[in-house]
Amino acid sequence: MKERKIISVTVLNEHGVLSRIAGLFAGRGYNIESLTVAPIPDTNLSRFTIVTNGSTRVLEQIVKQLYKLIPTYKVIDNKEFVEKEMALVKIPLDTNLSGLDALLKGYNGTVANSGENYLVLLVADDSKRVSNFLKAVKKFNPIEIVRSGSVALEIE
């Protein structure tokens, strides 16, 4: 039985730390659904948000192996998380845009940028809702879509 899991890893922000984590997943055959990383302001730490899946035993090993890395400071997994993803969608202006406003409203989306021939839409929401938005936006003939990995923050 495979389950999806969010793991938040705080590590020392030092040379090669991304390759240690990515290499751990590759070398041991673990899956990465998405991986997001950025420094934590005013510290020498970085925070990774990793979305993965696997059996209970594999997920348990992933957490232990992550913790075993020397630069790993903290691994948070068995918590409830607020999780958000972001997507940017470029749509042409010469398409029929009726209903776009309602769609953006429904997903708390905005127009992030616009040019002579295109609009760039932005949504930031739960993973599932971003997926739904991307399905719905298809009718506006998107030229390009880019989607981020998850960022997640634990809540008590």
Add this chain to the structure above:
Amino acid sequence: MELTGSQMVIEALKKEGVKTVFGYPGGAIMNVYDEIYKQDFFEHILTRHEQAAVHAADGYARATGKVGVAFVTSGPGFTNAVTGLATAYMDSVPIIVISGQVPISMIGTDAFQEVDAVGISRPCTKHNYLVKNVNELPKILKEAFYIARSGRPGPVHIDIPKDVTAQIGKFEYPEEISIPTYKPTYKGNAKQIKKAIEAMKQADRPIFYLGGGIVSSGAAELVRELVSFTGIPAVETLMARGVLRHDDPLLFGMLGMHGSYAANMAMSEADLIIALGPRFDDRVTGKLSEFAKHAKIIHVDIDPSSIGKIVKVDYPIVGDLKNVVEQMLPLAFDRIESSKYENWRELLRRYDQIHPLSFEDSDEVIKPQWVIKRTGEIVGDKAVISTDVGQHQMWTAQFYPFTYPRQFITSGGLGTMGFGFPAAIGAKKGVQEKLVINFSGDGSILMNIQELMTAVESKIPVINIILNNNFLGMVRQWQTFFYEKRYSQTDLSMQPDFVKLADSFGANGYRVEKKEDFEKALNEAIESNTVSIIDVVVDRFENVLPMVPAGGTLYNMMLEYKD
């Protein structure tokens, strides 16, 4: 104190009390070698291949428990060292490998002898460093020693660009070290330990499953006490040979693929497995779904990721074995009655009598097992024993009478052919008062034969006993059993004359074709106090038995092979 990067390396080794290092120079590490030349605190042993330098550091570490150190240059020097790192990593051996690297400004340009060394060593080291600033070097060196020997020990690799070895920086070697992101758990959870003792008390058929962690942690004395007091029978992994004396009545031998019948039956019929520092290797468990089916499992290990990795554990205890066993002892004294397990011990004794570890001796040909047994009778605990990998390794594990931990030095996890001889060289530097004997095969010995020069030059009197069957024996055995005797690329009939070969290096060579000549050759080799090769011609088709075929079950061993 202002020092160059190279001088910092030397100073750090002094501070760590390192007396012997192994290595091989080259362009990117030359500045360091210049400082090695100028100092006389430690001895540098020049091996004839970088792989051997790392195995020697590894053998030194396994024999002494101290951190072994090796130096190599960039590029091919480093890639040659990788097998050594992986070998040490799989067996949790504390070593430090310091490699040269091209200057920082040239990294990434595909410079001469450049390779992404930390990229390669990452998955086969406990930790690694690329030193980008000379001022970080003292802290990195201190951390490296600390990480290598603490927690679950392992190899650490430090890659130093050539310009960093020349730059001058401030040298302050930290006295104490604290790494906020690295805090191994040493003390076992008292509640869990209590529960484990209770489980031992409740069990009718408990068994100690002793692993290499006992050796790394220095817990063998305490484990001996725990075993003898509780009267609970014990089995050992390959890495734990010598934790109990071979003649301990509670020891039922090695378990696993080539373990004893009694040991494997004990694991299969036990109702409680008390795993002290093993890692449930596939060569030990056989088919997992059938492994220890009736047993609850206590697993003590300092590495949390080792617990629950392969099998479900009922009583996980994270901690250093020495501490945990120390915590266990008084509780065991209070609660456990040895007499309770008498029936169980009796059953295992009976298993041992029905199918004891044995071989059919012969007067016409020399049986490899006989050579090992005879060596054990002649030198016994006076010798530290190393091996290469293959049939001879398993026979040594089965038939040599080990009496103390660190007496047996072998590549268990990675199974590295060519390990034995250089490891023996390293071991001998560490335990000069002991004889060091390397059992090898005619396949393995050629994988690092150039080290004859190292041993002769540096006067390191290691004895190599080649159990020569003109075959890559273990693979040949599998071909006999499982591939209808198609001996694909395993016939090693073409061989050097090992006596002449030894002679050409300035070592002693002996060829033994009859049983009666063996003892004489061994005694001569011992008395000569010189590097020796004893080439013993043994039965070509002898098999390592009993055997659990790969993927088989422990309780269903192949006890004999009938052609």
